[in-house]
Amino acid sequence: xxxxxxxxxxxxxxxxxxxxxxxxxxxxxxxxxxxxxxxxxxxxxxxxxxxxxxxxxxxxxxxxxxxxxxxxxxxxxxxxxxxxxxxxxxxxxxxxxxxxxxxxxxxxxxxxxxxxxxxxxxxxxxxxxxxxxxxxxxxxxxxxxxxxxxxxxxxxxxxxxxxxxxxxxxxxxxxxxxxxxxxxxxxxxxxxxxxxxxxxxxxxxxxxxxxxxxxxxxxxxxxxxxxxxxxxxxxxxxxxxxxxxxxxxxxxxxxxxxx
Amino acid sequence: xxxxxxxxxxxxxxxxxxxxxxxxxxxxxxxxxxxxxxxxxxxxxxxxxxxxxxxxxxxxxxxxxxxxxxxxxxxxxxxxxxxxxxxxxxxxxxxxxxxxxxxxxxxxxxxxxxxxxxxxxxxxxxxxxxxxxxxxxxxxxxxxxxxxxxxxxxxxxxxxxxxxxxxxxxxxxxxxxxxxxxxxxxxxxxxxxxxxxxxxxxxxxxxxxxxx
Numbered sequence: 001x002x003x004x005x006x007x008x009x010x011x012x013x014x015x016x017x018x019x020x021x022x023x024x025x026x027x028x029x030x031x032x033x034x035x036x037x038x039x040x041x042x043x044x045x046x047x048x049x050x051x052x053x054x055x056x057x058x059x060x061x062x063x064x065x066x067x068x069x070x071x072x073x074x075x076x077x078x079x080x081x082x083x084x085x086x087x088x089x090x091x092x093x094x095x096x097x098x099x100x101x102x103x104x105x106x107x108x109x110x111x112x113x114x115x116x117x118x119x120x121x122x123x124x125x126x127x128x129x130x131x132x133x134x135x136x137x138x139x140x141x142x143x144x145x146x147x148x149x150x151x152x153x154x155x156x157x158x159x160x161x162x163x164x165x166x167x168x169x170x171x172x173x174x175x176x177x178x179x180x181x182x183x184x185x186x187x188x189x190x191x192x193x194x195x196x197x198x199x200x201x202x203x204x205x206x207x208x209x210x211x212x213x214x215x216x217x218x219x220x221x222x223x224x225x226x227x228x229x230x231x232x233x234x235x236x237x238x239x240x241x242x243x244x245x246x247x248x249x250x251x252x253x254x255x256x257x258x259x
Numbered sequence: 260x261x262x263x264x265x266x267x268x269x270x271x272x273x274x275x276x277x278x279x280x281x282x283x284x285x286x287x288x289x290x291x292x293x294x295x296x297x298x299x300x301x302x303x304x305x306x307x308x309x310x311x312x313x314x315x316x317x318x319x320x321x322x323x324x325x326x327x328x329x330x331x332x333x334x335x336x337x338x339x340x341x342x343x344x345x346x347x348x349x350x351x352x353x354x355x356x357x358x359x360x361x362x363x364x365x366x367x368x369x370x371x372x373x374x375x376x377x378x379x380x381x382x383x384x385x386x387x388x389x390x391x392x393x394x395x396x397x398x399x400x401x402x403x404x405x406x407x408x409x410x411x412x413x414x415x416x417x418x419x420x421x422x423x424x425x426x427x428x429x430x431x432x433x434x435x436x437x438x439x440x441x442x443x444x445x446x447x448x449x450x451x452x453x454x455x456x457x458x459x460x461x462x463x464x465x466x467x468x469x470x471x
Binding site for chain 1: 273274276277280281283284310311312378379380381382383384385386387404405407409427428447449450451452453454455456
């Protein structure tokens with residue numbers, strides 16, 4: 001039987017590890033390569049790096065980070081942030097990423113998903129979607145709207161329609177990130193995660209809001225997620241990856257315990 | 260230090276550098292990514308990796324003359340390790356694109372047809388492997404250990420005696436396969452942490468023979 005995955009998300013800015021709170025403030029909290037290695041040795045199943053470097057002339061720093069991680073960490077990892085073309089995707093895969101992660105650029109130009117999927121294979125293309133809860137309307141019948149640019153810009157797109165389109169265009173996995181829950185540590189957006197999981201047939205990774213082990217349990221059961229993304233709850237040392245996995249295992253969730 | 264010339268077969272199917280890095284990590288410093296059939300023929304060890312579609316992969320292998328090189332290499336008796344797509348192409352035939360494959364081992368490649376709608380295809384993530392019979396490359400792992408899978412098709416060998424491992428995903432499928440000097444894993448051992456590297460480390464020491 002397939003295990004549920006615990007995935008750690010590392011935001012990287014100018015080569016340093018950063019953590020955002022409600023997508024707005026960010027502060028640097030260390031070396032992403034050392035952190036990746038620490039989590040790998042502690043039994044993490046997968047890693048996601050988001051490059052939040054603002055200036056494009058510093059983008060190559062991320063390629064160095066990816067190269068260093070790939071030499072030391074032998075679990076899958078994806079990289080997102082700033083991917084606008086197949087060329088960008090190929091650079092990251094060549095540097096050692098297993099998968100690439102597209103978000104705002106795919107909303108602005110949906111063909112990016114088809115192009116990347118065709119060029120590098122659907123299994124290597126992760127579609128990340130930042131989602132905000134809004135009033136139900138004709139344009140947004142699910143009550144969940146896709147937002148871009150770190151949650152600042154509403155798009156008028158219905159989130160459920162977008163994830164279905166994303167799968168059809170060739171995304172191999174989905175990250176569902178609730179910007180309402182992100183950074184709150186009050187739990188994942190269960191209703192949203194479940195709606196997405198029931199709308200697509202590709203794996204769904206829940207993101208945003210994890211603060212307690214119970215939150216992971218809830219999203220992997222009630223939320224129907226295949227994987228749970230964690231960030232601040234492990235970055236600041238409140239919980240360890242291995243501790244979370246043991247806790248989930250004791251609650252009857254199948255996770256990988258031997259590594 | 261003993262030098263090992265290991266060839267990683269390049270047929271435009273996936274991230275071969277991940278395999279090369281994993282080789283370097285277990286001490287195979289001169290693992291070479293190559294699309295040259297001559298390099299494959301003369302290598303002491305060969306890894307046949309790959310992700311993606313077997314349909315286009317077989318076309319590329321043929322165009323580069325790598326299909327014949329791999330077949331010759333296999334018949335030389337030297338160790339050959341197939342990973343993921345590489346574990347599928349060594350069989351006779353794949354449902355994917357209804358394609359004839361290398362035929363080093365009798366069997367077919369089939370797509371998952373799962374009755375349980377909650378099980379997704381591709382099968383992505385960590386799953387456990389039950390070891391069916393011992394093999395020199397499995398000396399560092401135990402039955403039930405978990406490895407990282409990404410695939411929509413699985414192998415169905417004709418001969419049960421070639422099955423070394425099984426995995427459950429809406430039913431059992433063969434996740435490790437072997438015959439003579441050939442051993443394959445459906446999972447990505449290069450992305451499966453310390454235990455995956457353990458298989459590679461044992462492959463480094465394997466001479467291609469099986470204990471009687």
